[in-house]
Amino acid sequence: MELFGIPMSALLGQLLLGLVNGSFYAMLSLGLAVIFGLLNVINFAHGALYMMGAFLAWMGLNYFGINYWVMLIVAPILVGLFGIIIEKTMLQWLYRLDHLYGLLLTFGITLMLEGIFRSFYGVSGQPFSVPSQLSGATDLGFMILPNYRAWVVFASIVVCLMTWFVIEKTRLGAYLRAGTENPKMVEAFGINVPLMVTLTYGFGVALAGFAGVLAAPVLQVSPLMGSNLIIVVFAVVVIGGMGSILGSILTGLGLGVIEGLTKVFYPELSATVVFIIMAIVLLIRPAGLFGREK
Amino acid sequence: MLKKLGYLAVLVGALAAPMFLYPVLLMKILCFALFACAFNLLIGFTGLLSFGHAAFFGGASYIAGHALKVWGVPTELGLLLGVVFAALMGLLVGKLAIRRQGIYFTMITMALSQMLFFVFLQAPFTGGEDGLQSIPRGTLLGSIDLKNDLTMYYVVLGIVIASFLLIVRIIHSPFGQVLKAVKENEPRAISLGYDTDRYKLLAFVLSAALAGLAGSTKAVVLGFGTLTDVHWSMSGLVVLMTLVGGMGTLLGPVVGAIIIIALENKLGDFGTWLATITHIEWFNTIGESVTMVTGFIFIMCVLAFRRGIIGELAARIR
Amino acid sequence: MTKALEIKHLQAWYGESHILHDVNFSVEQGEVVTLLGRNGAGRTTTLRAILGLTGRREGSVKINGVEAITMATHRIAHLGIGYCPEERAIFSSLSAEENLMLPPTLKPGGMSVEQIYDMFPNLSERRHSQGTRLSGGEQQMLAVARILRTGAKLLLLDEISEGLAPVIVQALARMILSLKSQGYTIVMVEQNFRFAAPLADRFYVMEHGQIVEQFAAAELASKTAVLNELLGV
Numbered sequence: 001m002e003l004f005g006i007p008m009s010a011l012l013g014q015l016l017l018g019l020v021n022g023s024f025y026a027m028l029s030l031g032l033a034v035i036f037g038l039l040n041v042i043n044f045a046h047g048a049l050y051m052m053g054a055f056l057a058w059m060g061l062n063y064f065g066i067n068y069w070v071m072l073i074v075a076p077i078l079v080g081l082f083g084i085i086i087e088k089t090m091l092q093w094l095y096r097l098d099h100l101y102g103l104l105l106t107f108g109i110t111l112m113l114e115g116i117f118r119s120f121y122g123v124s125g126q127p128f129s130v131p132s133q134l135s136g137a138t139d140l141g142f143m144i145l146p147n148y149r150a151w152v153v154f155a156s157i158v159v160c161l162m163t164w165f166v167i168e169k170t171r172l173g174a175y176l177r178a179g180t181e182n183p184k185m186v187e188a189f190g191i192n193v194p195l196m197v198t199l200t201y202g203f204g205v206a207l208a209g210f211a212g213v214l215a216a217p218v219l220q221v222s223p224l225m226g227s228n229l230i231i232v233v234f235a236v237v238v239i240g241g242m243g244s245i246l247g248s249i250l251t252g253l254g255l256g257v258i259e260g261l262t263k264v265f266y267p268e269l270s271a272t273v274v275f276i277i278m279a280i281v282l283l284i285r286p287a288g289l290f291g292r293e294k
Numbered sequence: 295m296l297k298k299l300g301y302l303a304v305l306v307g308a309l310a311a312p313m314f315l316y317p318v319l320l321m322k323i324l325c326f327a328l329f330a331c332a333f334n335l336l337i338g339f340t341g342l343l344s345f346g347h348a349a350f351f352g353g354a355s356y357i358a359g360h361a362l363k364v365w366g367v368p369t370e371l372g373l374l375l376g377v378v379f380a381a382l383m384g385l386l387v388g389k390l391a392i393r394r395q396g397i398y399f400t401m402i403t404m405a406l407s408q409m410l411f412f413v414f415l416q417a418p419f420t421g422g423e424d425g426l427q428s429i430p431r432g433t434l435l436g437s438i439d440l441k442n443d444l445t446m447y448y449v450v451l452g453i454v455i456a457s458f459l460l461i462v463r464i465i466h467s468p469f470g471q472v473l474k475a476v477k478e479n480e481p482r483a484i485s486l487g488y489d490t491d492r493y494k495l496l497a498f499v500l501s502a503a504l505a506g507l508a509g510s511t512k513a514v515v516l517g518f519g520t521l522t523d524v525h526w527s528m529s530g531l532v533v534l535m536t537l538v539g540g541m542g543t544l545l546g547p548v549v550g551a552i553i554i555i556a557l558e559n560k561l562g563d564f565g566t567w568l569a570t571i572t573h574i575e576w577f578n579t580i581g582e583s584v585t586m587v588t589g590f591i592f593i594m595c596v597l598a599f600r601r602g603i604i605g606e607l608a609a610r611i612r
Numbered sequence: 613m614t615k616a617l618e619i620k621h622l623q624a625w626y627g628e629s630h631i632l633h634d635v636n637f638s639v640e641q642g643e644v645v646t647l648l649g650r651n652g653a654g655r656t657t658t659l660r661a662i663l664g665l666t667g668r669r670e671g672s673v674k675i676n677g678v679e680a681i682t683m684a685t686h687r688i689a690h691l692g693i694g695y696c697p698e699e700r701a702i703f704s705s706l707s708a709e710e711n712l713m714l715p716p717t718l719k720p721g722g723m724s725v726e727q728i729y730d731m732f733p734n735l736s737e738r739r740h741s742q743g744t745r746l747s748g749g750e751q752q753m754l755a756v757a758r759i760l761r762t763g764a765k766l767l768l769l770d771e772i773s774e775g776l777a778p779v780i781v782q783a784l785a786r787m788i789l790s791l792k793s794q795g796y797t798i799v800m801v802e803q804n805f806r807f808a809a810p811l812a813d814r815f816y817v818m819e820h821g822q823i824v825e826q827f828a829a830a831e832l833a834s835k836t837a838v839l840n841e842l843l844g845v
Contacts, residue, residue, distance in 0.1 A: 042397050042400075042401065090597060093597060094596070094597075097600075099396060099397050100397070101600070103343070103345075103397065103400060104533065104537065104592060104596045105592070105593060105596045105597070107530060107533075107592060108589045108590070108591075108592025108593040108595075108596060109589065110589065111527075111530070111585050111586065111588050111592060112585075112586050112589030112590055112593065113589070114585055114589075115583045115584075115585035115586025115587070115588075115589055116583075116586055118583065118585065118586075119583045119586065171713070174710050174713075174714055175714070177705040177706060178705070178706060178714055180705070181703050181704065181705055182701055182703065184665055184685070185697065185701040185703075186714075187684075187685040187686045187689070188663050188665060188685055188686075188689055188695045188697075189686075189689060189695075189714065189716065190686050190689035190690050190715065191686055191716060192684075192686045193686065194684075231404055231405055231526065232405075232408075234401040234405050235401075235405040235408075238394070238398060238401055238402055238405065268416060271412040271415075271416075272412045272413065275406060276409070278405055278406075279390055279406070282390045282393050282394070282402065283390070283393075286393040286394055
């Protein structure tokens with residue numbers, strides 16, 4: 001069967017790959033938005049920490065024989081702890097300054113992390129095999145569904161929705177939302193806001209680390225994988241606005257799908273389509289699709 | 295008085311420099327100094343952080359290079375084309391980015407610059423990964439042969455000094471005062487009746503055009519243009535130069551450019567020296583990793599050295 | 613009996629601005645005290661300084677005998693203070709009920725949610741509305757109600773009668789008297805003299821970041837001339 005001259009199975013395959021990329025966009029932009037909301041810092045290091053998550057999974061497997069499933073839990077925790085150290089030793093001193101210093105610091109951290117990994121592993125990617133439980137594909141009739149990719153989309157959506165639930169529906173999330181609006185007042189109620197800030201940063205980057213582990217078998221584990229991604233994620237965040245969690249998730253997934261479709265129909269545009277959409281959104285609705293003017 | 299003596303010393307130093315150092319290296323430093331000064335016009339004097347200036351710098355170098363190499367235009371026209379391209383790009387990017395404030399502005403400049411990177415990557419005329427090679431120096435104004443490095447040096451010095459004076463003029467003009475007001479308190483400037491978006495856009499275009507001049511000149515000096523010049527790491531590098539030298543000072547970006555270029559060239563030697571005095575083998579490898587050292591300097595500057603070298607000096611003199 | 617609040621030689625800054633210059637006053641357990649003064653006298657800053665919400669502070673702030681001048685804000689709150697700021701600070705990203713439930717329990721003995729909804733039936737009706745969609749009066753009720761839940765017995769109330777309809781202001785006055793009879797200690801900042809006068813046991817008048825006058829409720833009549841001068845009322 002064909003659609004616009006492209007075989008259906010190829011189209012659906014690309015769509016799935018688009019959803020996979022979209023899942024990473026969603027998780028990273030979600031973490032970025034949560035951190036920005038409370039800390040007012042754009043965490044450029046998000047890409048590098050995603051890369052670190054992937055590398056930790058790779059190192060766990062190749063140096064310690066720890067399997068993918070364990071690393072799926074352990075790597076994000078390690079990345080989260082690393083993030084907490086960054087926040088406590090460096091980032092917290094910058095809150096009273098102009099926001100740009102937070103961006104510059106996390107940019108510097110990105111360069112250092114990438115530089116260190118590059119000096120040990122070069123720029124080429126390390127292969128990471130799909131865990132045996134998820135290898136192969138399922139024949140759905142209208143397409144062949146690679147199991148691992150389906151798992152990535154599924155796991156990402158579950159984690160994103162869990163994050164949304166905690167933030168929107170729980171008491172802890174209420175503290176976060178209130179703290180984003182008026183941190184001094186929340187502190188006056190007796191809540192340890194500095195601790196909440198630290199943990200939020202840790203959680204945001206742990207999400208990035210989790211995305212990294214999911215990405216390891218799909219993309220190659222390379223020190224550059226984060227920086228290629230982070231700038232697209234910035235565009236995603238500008239398009240979606242950072243006002244709503246569901247907005248970030250939908251925008252991320254949607255743009256991934258659009259990118260995937262572009263690869264099929266206009267491959268030359270695929271690297272730049274997200275940026276083009278960003279330009280269009282800026283012209284029509286500067287605050288972003290789901291954003292509140294800030 | 296001290297300031298005037300300082301500038302005089304710098305000028306004398308610049309005129310005499312080719313006697314002590316390789317002219318090509320000096321010219322590279324001059325081009326980056328101009329790039330940093332152009333960038334500083336935006337961040338230091340208007341308060342706008344653009345993380346996508348590489349698009350103007352590298353883009354102009356491609357355009358100028360192509361014009362000189364393929365169309366065979368005289369050198370001054372090639373430089374002009376580079377500047378015009380950069381100004382045009384500055385207009386487009388600026389128009390979009392200014393629609394948002396603060397950190398969103400920065401993210402937009404980053405994203406649009408990345409888009410241009412991909413365009414240049416895919417465009418055949420840039421030579422892609424190989425870059426644009428063999429750009430001829432040509433002759434300036436039909437009579438000055440630029441193949442001689444020493445001649446070229448003084449031409450570049452002239453261009454950079456003229457641009458620097460232009461920036462000084464801009465900053466001290468009424469237009470520059472409005473930019474300063476925008477930097478310090480934009481809502482108040484708006485309440486006074488200024489259409490701040492227009493001022494910001496003009497500052498952006500000027501900054502982009504001068505960055506383009508730096509890029510075009512660099513292409514002529516070195517004879518090639520590469521993807522590195524349009525990559526986001528180049529955008530980051532100019533931020534670092536300005537930060538290290540001192541944002542919002544006039545000479546800061548120049549000093550920053552000198553330090554960072556010197557560092558890039560001498561990093562290997564510095565690493566070996568560190569390795570010998572500390573006996574830590576790994577220092578020998580830092581020559582390979584400019585990225586890592588750049589990142590480290592960034593972090594140190596942001597945490598402990600925000601005013602930059604000139605900024606710190608200026609604060610102490612007071 | 614330890615004083616609920618004892619402030620000695622308190623100084624406070626916002627950045628470079630030196631707002632409080634040597635503030636001294638104390639509040640006994642179960643007292644209602646009012647800080648009077650013109651705008652800019654430093655009354656709000658005094659409340660904020662008690663909680664550590666200003667910039668640099670110097671001097672002594674003892675809450676139930678515990679020295680709090682160097683404590684972090686969230687720890688000061690845990691000493692049993694409830695703060696109702698001038699701007700009410702109702703969170704727009706939370707519903708009315710979420711706003712009510714937000715402050716954690718600081719000490720036992722706070723009002724239960726049912727008791728609060730009994731005292732403020734409007735809040736019960738509007739519990740699922742977005743916090744900032746409530747009317748001015750309802751938001752003020754909410755701002756006070758949420759600190760009553762926490763078990764805090766020392767309440768710092770900043771201009772709670774401001775901008776409200778007289779009938780609501782009367783309701784607030786009745787509420788304050790009720791709280792007082794239950795043993796709450798209250799420090800009120802008030803512009804509305806008519807509102808504060810029947811409620812307070814003692815009055816302090818501030819000017820230029822210092823206490824310049826103090827008197828008990830019984831002396832009120834004799835002090836009207838001084839007050840007119842100081843408050844320009």
